[in-house]
Amino acid sequence: xxxxxxxxxxxxxxxxxxxxxxxxxxxxxxxxxxxxxxxxxxxxxxxxxxxxxxxxxxxxxxxxxxxxxxxxxxxxxxxxxxxxxxxxxxxxxxxxxxxxxxxxxxxxxxxxxxxxxxxxxxxxxxxxxxxxxxxxxxxxxxxxxxxxxxxxxxxxxxxxx
Numbered sequence: 001x002x003x004x005x006x007x008x009x010x011x012x013x014x015x016x017x018x019x020x021x022x023x024x025x026x027x028x029x030x031x032x033x034x035x036x037x038x039x040x041x042x043x044x045x046x047x048x049x050x051x052x053x054x055x056x057x058x059x060x061x062x063x064x065x066x067x068x069x070x071x072x073x074x075x076x077x078x079x080x081x082x083x084x085x086x087x088x089x090x091x092x093x094x095x096x097x098x099x100x101x102x103x104x105x106x107x108x109x110x111x112x113x114x115x116x117x118x119x120x121x122x123x124x125x126x127x128x129x130x131x132x133x134x135x136x137x138x139x140x141x142x143x144x145x146x147x148x149x150x151x152x153x154x155x156x157x158x159x160x161x
Contacts, residue, residue: 009041012063019074026075033082034059047120050081050090057085069120076118083110089140096144101151105143112137131156 016039024031037050038058048061059081069077084090089106096102107124119125126134132150134143150156 007063007067012066019078023075023078030079030082048077048081050084052090072118073120076114079114101147105140105147108143109140
């Protein structure tokens with residue numbers, strides 16, 4: 001029998017605040033993004049994400065997902081979402097046809113700027129697609145085009161997963 005564990009939202013708010021402070025001291029540039037960001041806690045979201053909200057940006061976090069991460073992964077998740085904003089992915093996403101592939105390509109790009117031990121389990125990296133021998137820090141568009149070509153050619157079985 002599956003049991004859904006509901007976490008205390010205040011506990012998650014406190015953990016997010018702690019991770020924000022840690023990131024602000026460790027990497028002030030990213031921490032400053034977090035200060036003015038609207039934060040929302042949503043159970044209908046699988047992990048976390050950022051979206052446009054009026055003139056600003058909203059960070060949405062699944063509280064159960066966040067609670068399962070260790071301290072480093074919580075910091076890494078926040079940095080990951082901030083990198084989507086700072087790399088302009090919220091604006092660029094509309095110019096791509098395949099949203100899932102865009103998200104994968106964008107994750108490949110930004111996860112190169114996060115230490116591996118700060119990435120949650122299953123974080124998409126260059127090594128996720130060894131058969132493609134993706135270039136380092138090539139950018140979302142390059143990764144998108146290479147993933148799309150690999151899908152069309154059937155040369156990347158990892159994409160099916």
